[in-house]
Amino acid sequence: MKLLLARHGQSEWQVKVEEGDLDPPLTALGEAQAHRLGEYLAADDESIAVIVASPLQRARRTAEIVASYLHLPVTIEPEFREFDEWSAGWAPLPVSMWNMAPATPELKPGYSRFRARVAAGLRRVVEAANGAGQLLLVTHAGTIGAQARILFGSDTPRLWLNNTGLSLFEWGHPERGGSWVVHYLNRVEHLPLPMRTA
Numbered sequence: 001m002k003l004l005l006a007r008h009g010q011s012e013w014q015v016k017v018e019e020g021d022l023d024p025p026l027t028a029l030g031e032a033q034a035h036r037l038g039e040y041l042a043a044d045d046e047s048i049a050v051i052v053a054s055p056l057q058r059a060r061r062t063a064e065i066v067a068s069y070l071h072l073p074v075t076i077e078p079e080f081r082e083f084d085e086w087s088a089g090w091a092p093l094p095v096s097m098w099n100m101a102p103a104t105p106e107l108k109p110g111y112s113r114f115r116a117r118v119a120a121g122l123r124r125v126v127e128a129a130n131g132a133g134q135l136l137l138v139t140h141a142g143t144i145g146a147q148a149r150i151l152f153g154s155d156t157p158r159l160w161l162n163n164t165g166l167s168l169f170e171w172g173h174p175e176r177g178g179s180w181v182v183h184y185l186n187r188v189e190h191l192p193l194p195m196r197t198a
Contacts, residue, residue: 001126001129001131001132001133001135001170001171001172002046002133002134002135002168002169002170002171003126003134003135003137003147003151003168003169003170003171004048004134004135004136004137004166004167004168005137005139005144005147005148005166005167005168005169006037006062006066006136006137006138006139006164006165006166006167007138007139007140007141007144007161007162007163007164007165008026008030008034008054008056008058008059008061008062008138008139008140008163008164009026009027009029009030009031009032009033009034009037009058009061009062009065009163009164010026010027010029010030010033010163010197011024011025011026011027011030011058012024012025012026012027014027014163014197015027022056022082022084023056023057023058024057024058025057025058025061026057026058026061026062029195029197030058030062030163031061031065032195033062033163033164033191033195033197034061034062034065034066034164035065035069036164036190036191036195037062037065037066037164037166037190038065038066038067038068038069038070039069039190040189040190041066041069041070041136042069042070046134047133047134048070048072048133048134048135048136049129049132049133049134049135050072050075050125050129050132050135050136051063051066051067051070051072051073051074051075051135051136051138052074052075052076052077052080052125052135052136052137052138053074053075053076053077053080053137053138053139054076054077054080054081054082054138054139054140054143055076055077055078055080055081056081056082056140058140059080059138059139059140060074060076060138062138062164063136063138066136066138074138075125077121077124077125077137078121079117079118079120079121079122079124080118080121080137080139080140080143081117081140081143082139082140082141082142082143083110083111083114083140083142083143083146085109085110085111085113085114086110087110088108088109088110088111088113107155111155114142114146115146115149115150115155118143118146118147118150119146119150122147122150125137141159141161144159144161144167145158145159145161148167148169148185151169151180152180159185159186160186160198161186161198162186162188162191162196162197162198163196163197163198164188164190164191165186165187165188166184166186166187166188166190167182167184167185167186167187168182168183168184168187169181169182169183170183
């Protein structure tokens with residue numbers, strides 16, 4: 001079982017100075033990034049069995065564009081929405097540079113609820129796939145961060161994620177058995193430098 005996590009293309013919210021809509025569309029560049037991602041994945045030797053997306057339009061549209069290259073349907077997972085409870089607190093920061101997983105990190109209520117819903121969605125998607133191979137999950141920076149922290153087993157690591165950046169996790173790697181193996185984080189080789197945004 002492999003989980004290929006992809007962030008959506010650039011959204012209108014990312015290029016506006018003022019606070020914007022919580023469900024903005026992709027920009028023209030975001031659409032182009034999604035097309036580049038679709039072309040890249042279609043040319044890859046590792047086929048994708050299932051595409052799952054957040055219901056928010058920036059992720060859903062990115063997934064639809066990619067799906068047009070892979071000739072697959074897109075399944076929507078409501079629990080993969082982006083974090084939206086900033087006033088209720090985000091994930092804990094590391095205690096120190098050398099103690100990335102404190103024994104009992106304090107989880108703020110907003111992040112606890114977000115983590116629980118992302119975990120429920122992740123479990124539902126993985127169980128529904130029933131070992132189908134590689135799953136492409138098209139979501140958001142915060143959602144991918146939560147998914148990675150769930151798979152890492154620690155709520156303190158942070159990820160830098162570009163638009164349409166790819167991160168690959170594998171369960172049951174032949175040399176690692178019953179653990180999640182990280183193959184790569186935030187791969188953006190499908191985008192030329194002028195198209196890389198975060």
